[in-house]
Amino acid sequence: MPRDADATKERILAAATAEFATHGYAGGRVERIASQAKSNVRMIYAYYGGKSSLFDATVAEALRRMAENVPPRPDDLAEWAGDVFDHHQRFPDVLRLSMWAQLERPEATAEPSEAYRDKTLAVATADASPLSPVDVLVFVYAIAQAWQLSPAGLTGLEEATDESETVAARRRSVVIAVERMLQKGP
Template identity: 35%
Template sequence: MSYDAEATRRRIFEAAAAEFAAHGLAGARVERIAAAAKANKQAIYLYFGGKEKLFGAVVRAKVDEVCHSNALDPCAVAESVGQLFDWYQDHPELIRLLLWEALETGAGPVQGEDERRAAYRDNVRDLVDGGVGAGLDEPRRTRAAQDWMFTVLGLVAWNFAVPQLCRLVLDEQDDKAALARRRDAVVSTVRTLAAGRSGDA
């Protein structure tokens, strides 16, 4: 049987995503990733260049996945934000990865920062083209779209960053019931924000 390099890369990537989500960059162990991927440690360094670069690649891929799966559409805000909420609920590893990244890098640069910033700029341009900040001159229109996107992402992501607060503040015994309430509240809030987005001066 011939060696399948691409299959090995995929296994390493999937094992790394689980390991980093559970333990962060500092706590992750290359040995555990290799064992879970049924690969040797040398393959990790060969394909990804080391633990730090592998962590950066995992975070970037997960961010790209949510961006490509769920575009924020200001013309269909309820649907797109609801879909985004559902995606985060189905993929809790992204929030954990981003929290670990924030804790471990602080204010410093993150792996692949320039590429990730460029991707967000593309998202912001799409929002501007969709009408966010209409009536404002540049650069205020772009700034309005950036703020709108960051606010929406925060409204969605916070529910999954602190699930215990979601349950406790809403005084729900059941996590699913709490998230269902939060989904409705987030969609309603973003719909209100979208209705007033062009009136901001």
């Protein structure tokens, strides 16, 4: 049976996402990635050139998919923040991977600047805020990620309710926070 290079690369990236999101760059092991991808270390090096290139490709692909799955909504940035929150609920590995990249290989997160530039231009065009478009994007992302990044000891102070109700309440708080942030002041 002939080898399907694209399918192998996809399996490797999926395994690398899980591995690096769990263990970071330093703790991630190429051998575990190969095993999870039902491939071998030689193929990883053939396709990606090494661990650092694989990590960078994994981060770039995760951020590219997020940009594709959560396109900017400059006319409704509050709901866009809710969309980003939803994305992180569905794909928590992307946020963890991004955090590891910020800590261990910040150059890996510089790659998708085009996606961010497009979002910034969309926000600037919409003229939705007295803040600069970059400020708006940074704050929207920060608010949308806040629940996932906050200590469990703090987020656990909420009244215990049904998990889906808790997530829905958190999403509402993200949307409201962005709406209030964007209100034009005196």
